[in-house]
Amino acid sequence: MKKALEQKLGLVDMLEIKCPYCGDRSQNEFSYGGDATVKRPELNSEVNDLEWDSFVYYRDNPRGKHLELWHHISGCRQWFKVHRNTATHEIIQTLEMQEDL
Amino acid sequence: MAWRDPEPKKEYDAVIIGGGGHGLATAYYLAKNYGIKNVAILEKGWIGGGNIGRNTTILRSNYLHDANNLFYDHGMQMWKDLSQELNYNVMYSPRGILNLAHSDAQMNAYSRRGNSMRLNGIDASLIGREEVKKMIPFADFTENARFPIFGGLLQPIGGTARHDAVAWGYARAADDLGVDIIQHCEVNGFDIDDGKVSGVQTSRGNIKTKKVGLCVAGSTSILAEKLNMTLPIEAHVLQACVSEPVKPMLDGVVTFGAGHFYCSQSDKGEMVMGGDLDGYNSYAQRGNLPTIQHVLTEGVALFPNLSRLKVLRTWGGIMDMSMDGSPIIDRTHIDGVYLNCGWCYGGFKATPVSGLTFAHTIATNEPHKLSLPFKLDRFHTGHLLDEKGLGTKTWIS
Numbered sequence: 001m002k003k004a005l006e007q008k009l010g011l012v013d014m015l016e017i018k019c020p021y022c023g024d025r026s027q028n029e030f031s032y033g034g035d036a037t038v039k040r041p042e043l044n045s046e047v048n049d050l051e052w053d054s055f056v057y058y059r060d061n062p063r064g065k066h067l068e069l070w071h072h073i074s075g076c077r078q079w080f081k082v083h084r085n086t087a088t089h090e091i092i093q094t095l096e097m098q099e100d101l
Numbered sequence: 102m103a104w105r106d107p108e109p110k111k112e113y114d115a116v117i118i119g120g121g122g123h124g125l126a127t128a129y130y131l132a133k134n135y136g137i138k139n140v141a142i143l144e145k146g147w148i149g150g151g152n153i154g155r156n157t158t159i160l161r162s163n164y165l166h167d168a169n170n171l172f173y174d175h176g177m178q179m180w181k182d183l184s185q186e187l188n189y190n191v192m193y194s195p196r197g198i199l200n201l202a203h204s205d206a207q208m209n210a211y212s213r214r215g216n217s218m219r220l221n222g223i224d225a226s227l228i229g230r231e232e233v234k235k236m237i238p239f240a241d242f243t244e245n246a247r248f249p250i251f252g253g254l255l256q257p258i259g260g261t262a263r264h265d266a267v268a269w270g271y272a273r274a275a276d277d278l279g280v281d282i283i284q285h286c287e288v289n290g291f292d293i294d295d296g297k298v299s300g301v302q303t304s305r306g307n308i309k310t311k312k313v314g315l316c317v318a319g320s321t322s323i324l325a326e327k328l329n330m331t332l333p334i335e336a337h338v339l340q341a342c343v344s345e346p347v348k349p350m351l352d353g354v355v356t357f358g359a360g361h362f363y364c365s366q367s368d369k370g371e372m373v374m375g376g377d378l379d380g381y382n383s384y385a386q387r388g389n390l391p392t393i394q395h396v397l398t399e400g401v402a403l404f405p406n407l408s409r410l411k412v413l414r415t416w417g418g419i420m421d422m423s424m425d426g427s428p429i430i431d432r433t434h435i436d437g438v439y440l441n442c443g444w445c446y447g448g449f450k451a452t453p454v455s456g457l458t459f460a461h462t463i464a465t466n467e468p469h470k471l472s473l474p475f476k477l478d479r480f481h482t483g484h485l486l487d488e489k490g491l492g493t494k495t496w497i498s
Binding site for chain 2: 013014015026027028031032034035049053056057058059060061062063066068084086087088089
């Protein structure tokens with residue numbers, strides 16, 4: 001309870017991320033993979049420059065809830081999704097790659 | 102007071118959003134160079150409370166690409182006279198910046214960078230291990246050093262300035278020219294008619310204007326959303342820290358080349374240190390300890406005697422990380438809305454030249470020749486300015 005409150009208020013020394021496969025682990029074991037909502041244009045379809053550039057360079061960059069990719073690089077080496085608040089660093093939920101919010 | 106605390110007027114010729122270094126400088130040059138004096142700076146908090154008060158005060162123009170060299174070195178020339186220009190001591194100190202190299206390959210890369218600087222008229226010298234040893238004898242020159250020092254690239258006129266004084270100096274000078282500095286005034290929306298801006302909605306009422314300049318660094322995407330714009334920018338937290346003060350030991354700025362760590366000593370004696378981003382999207386203006394530990398581990402690898410110092414304080418600021426690592430100074434698709442953002446973690450040194458070129462863009466509705474390479478459409482035309490070749494993983498840099 002106290003830990004959850006501290007995390008919500010951002011009063012933590014480090015992030016504790018719940019890997020869907022390994023459970024709660026220290027942030028030291030993970031690397032970041034960026035915005036998980038970015039969708040690559042469909043293969044074998046007409047893609048104009050604007051769509052492609054948006055996919056490569058443009059980000060919503062929200063202040064608040066952000067769905068993002070993380071990699072348990074010093075653990076099970078699985079990629080997964082983290083739903084996290086960029087204003088408080090609170091981690092709301094973690095999901096496997098095929099799962100959606 | 103060094104500047105007035107005016108009530109917002111109903112209308113201004115130009116409104117600058119963001120009372121940080123770049124916003125204050127932009128307003129100053131609008132008034133001084135372009136005669137546009139009916140200008141308001143709208144600041145959500147207090148002036149100088151963002152990244153201008155949170156950086157590690159380093160000045161440099163040691164780039165590889167011509168566009169960066171020419172732009173930042175114009176800024177370096179402006180720093181020389183800034184105290185006289187503003188009649189405010191910004192404590193400009195060209196104490197030299199030394200980028201250390203830890204391999205032959207890195208010496209070659211620095212040689213190329215130094216040559217690029219010299220071709221652009223910027224003094225730079227490649228120095229060997231023995232010369233470095235004379236400059237920083239307390240660095241790890243032992244046989245056991247994990248990353249032995251091979252030499253370094255020195256920019257003699259690189260250095261530091263007093264960051265807060267830069268904000269205060271520009272604020273007072275802009276105020277003297279008639280600019281209204283309006284603090285505790287948050288912009289909540291924009292009035293756009295037929296693709297033209299006609300005003301801004303603020304927490305202190307609506308203000309009419311035909312020109313709006315955004316200088317809000319880490320908050321750029323938040324305001325852009327109110328303009329229905331998405332940008333090639335991510336917000337990331339960058340931390341810095343200072344040690345307890347010690348007697349003078351380091352007279353210049355030194356960067357560690359085998360990782361990301363840089364260090365200088367403040368006039369109070371504190372070792373001022375910084376390095377990597379925390380590495381995940383953040384608007385929190387605070388980071389956490391793993392990154393500090395990582396950065397200081399590099400620091401101790403370079404300067405073993407740092408291990409005996411206590412960290413006095415750490416803090417964080419929000420960087421507007423652009424997708425190619427270079428800034429954006431440009432018009433937008435909305436008439437009268439101008440964009441100044443994407444400074445990554447290199448914004449402080451650019452304060453004067455950013456203000457100058459952005460004021461030019463706002464006043465003339467045309468890019469300044471120095472900021473021409475920093476146009477927003479480069480992400481569509483492919484003319485990226487990726488100094489480090491890192492690509493779009495902004496958090497890696």
